[in-house]
Amino acid sequence: MNIQNSEKFYAQAQNFMPGGVNSPVRACRAVGRAPLFIDHAKGSKIYDVDGNEYIDYICSWGPNILGHSNERVINAVTETCQRGLTFGACHSGEIELAKLIKKHFPSMEMLRLVNSGTEAVMSAIRAARGYTKRDKIVKFEGCYHGHSDGLLVKSGSGLLTNSIPDSAGVPKGYTDNTLLAKYNNKESVEKLFEEHGDDIACVIVEPCAANMGVVPPQEGFLRFLRDITLKYNSLLIFDEVITGFRLSIGGAQKYYNVKPDLTTLGKIVGGGMPLAVYGGKKEVMQCVAPLGSVYQAGTLSGNPVAVSAGIETLKILEENEAEIYTRLEKISLQLENAMQESGMNVNRVGSIMTVFFTNEKVKDYDTAKTADTARFAEYFRHMQDNGIYTAPSQFEAMFVSFAHTDEDIDKTINAIKSLE
Numbered sequence: 001m002n003i004q005n006s007e008k009f010y011a012q013a014q015n016f017m018p019g020g021v022n023s024p025v026r027a028c029r030a031v032g033r034a035p036l037f038i039d040h041a042k043g044s045k046i047y048d049v050d051g052n053e054y055i056d057y058i059c060s061w062g063p064n065i066l067g068h069s070n071e072r073v074i075n076a077v078t079e080t081c082q083r084g085l086t087f088g089a090c091h092s093g094e095i096e097l098a099k100l101i102k103k104h105f106p107s108m109e110m111l112r113l114v115n116s117g118t119e120a121v122m123s124a125i126r127a128a129r130g131y132t133k134r135d136k137i138v139k140f141e142g143c144y145h146g147h148s149d150g151l152l153v154k155s156g157s158g159l160l161t162n163s164i165p166d167s168a169g170v171p172k173g174y175t176d177n178t179l180l181a182k183y184n185n186k187e188s189v190e191k192l193f194e195e196h197g198d199d200i201a202c203v204i205v206e207p208c209a210a211n212m213g214v215v216p217p218q219e220g221f222l223r224f225l226r227d228i229t230l231k232y233n234s235l236l237i238f239d240e241v242i243t244g245f246r247l248s249i250g251g252a253q254k255y256y257n258v259k260p261d262l263t264t265l266g267k268i269v270g271g272g273m274p275l276a277v278y279g280g281k282k283e284v285m286q287c288v289a290p291l292g293s294v295y296q297a298g299t300l301s302g303n304p305v306a307v308s309a310g311i312e313t314l315k316i317l318e319e320n321e322a323e324i325y326t327r328l329e330k331i332s333l334q335l336e337n338a339m340q341e342s343g344m345n346v347n348r349v350g351s352i353m354t355v356f357f358t359n360e361k362v363k364d365y366d367t368a369k370t371a372d373t374a375r376f377a378e379y380f381r382h383m384q385d386n387g388i389y390t391a392p393s394q395f396e397a398m399f400v401s402f403a404h405t406d407e408d409i410d411k412t413i414n415a416i417k418s419l420e
């Protein structure tokens with residue numbers, strides 16, 4: 001496959017941006033290939049600057065559940081642009097989007113629009129701390145909640161109690177109040193609550209983990225988190241930046257039937273534009289400024305163009321709910337079956353899945369880390385050479401969209417089956 005033009009752009013980009021990229025995983029360092037520079041994308045396909053066509057299973061890391069450049073969404077955005085790109089003021093689209101979100105996420109009684117998943121999570125945690133007047137939070141090893149300081153805590157058993165920051169530039173004091181538990185391990189959570197229960201403002205969790213690869217919650221795990229947070233008067237935050245509107249139109253909370261106190265949404269809710277949301281119980285959200293003393297603001301928050309992309313995307317999902325989610329399940333299952341028939345170890349929930357190159361059943365960060373990343377890199381290169389665009393890291397999800405055709409799925413299955 002000729003990717004000469006991508007390679008040329010990549011060489012130039014490295015003079016301007018760290019690693020030539022604006023988000024680290026895009027540098028493709030784990031798979032030994034230059035990143036592709038994208039020219040355009042439509043439906044299930046993405047096209048690079050060398051004119052190669054790929055079936056896209058990154059889907060912009062989740063937002064493109066309808067595929068790329070959905071006509072209705074593009075029209076809505078174009079029409080909105082004609083009326084102005086940003087007002088920094090109230091507009092009725094914000095209410096329309098909030099209504100749609102609340103309809104499908106009834107636990108989000110009141111909500112705030114922000115610009116990124118990172119911001120949504122950071123703000124939700126601030127609200128939880130402001131409401132409970134407690135400082136500590138519990139997060140799980142291997143769960144990613146954006147890059148705000150307090151959440152960049154190194155995972156790993158030796159660091160469970162020390163909470164050492166994962167990133168240079170994060171003072172130790174910023175993560176002192178971040179307690180680490182193990183995903184799918186009730187005892188690790190119980191222990192933290194026994195020791196610090198009265199100081200824990202909230203537990204934050206990806207209700208289906210997707211940032212150590214896809215790792216589903218075991219039966220009863222989310223219900224357990226609900227019960228223990230209630231017992232200790234802590235709040236439960238579901239970070240549904242990936243799972244929101246993906247596992248079902250009502251996200252993971254509907255899929256698993258567990259109701260959190262606060263929810264964060266991103267990706268799909270912005271229809272491909274920079275938009276994210278946090279919200280939940282009215283009494284908690286009423287602590288947020290200007291009603292309450294928890295400060296949070298944003299020049300571009302509720303941006304009309306992003307809001308219109310979100311509204312149109314959610315309307316399409318709503319109008320075609322049964323058809324879309326049934327099809328996503330069907331074609332994702334076909335891919336899973338093909339992987340299993342090829343002897344691969346795959347975790348899947350709905351339209352997100354990960355092939356792990358390990359013989360262990362992956363149920364948490366420790367088991368995810370047993371994966372052979374060199375073998376994954378071979379798989380990645382094989383798929384790319386066969387016109388399939390997948391995440392360049394073992395610890396990411398593969399996203400299936402409603403735009404993927406039967407022909408795309410057949411072609412992908414052939415590529416999977418031809419892997420040696």
Ligand code: PLP
Binds near residue numbers: 121
């Ligand atoms: N939370 C989860 C579960 C995510 O997967 C991500 C990003 O992938 C984030 C938060 C951060 O979102 P953003 O990249 O929009 O800041």
